[in-house]
Amino acid sequence: MFGTLIHLGIDALLLSAFLAGVRRTTGLTPKLSEVPNKDIRQLIKSYLEAGEYVFDFAVVIFGRSSSFERRT
Secondary structure: OHHHHHHHHHHHHHHHHHHHHHHHHHOOOOOHHHOOOHHHHHHHHHHHHHHHHHHHHHHHHHHHOOOOOOOO
């Protein structure tokens, strides 16, 4: 049970990081203004911000790795 919760949490963070990458490369983001409940809207916003943090963290880690190179 505990392992399943951890697995689902990691999957949720990966999905959020993917959405952060889509936002960074295309500018597309979920339309939060259409979420009627203010509390749910804030929860989704926090979820997406967590993805931004994970995305930024991954970029820093990959940037320091000798296995990756930056192309322009």
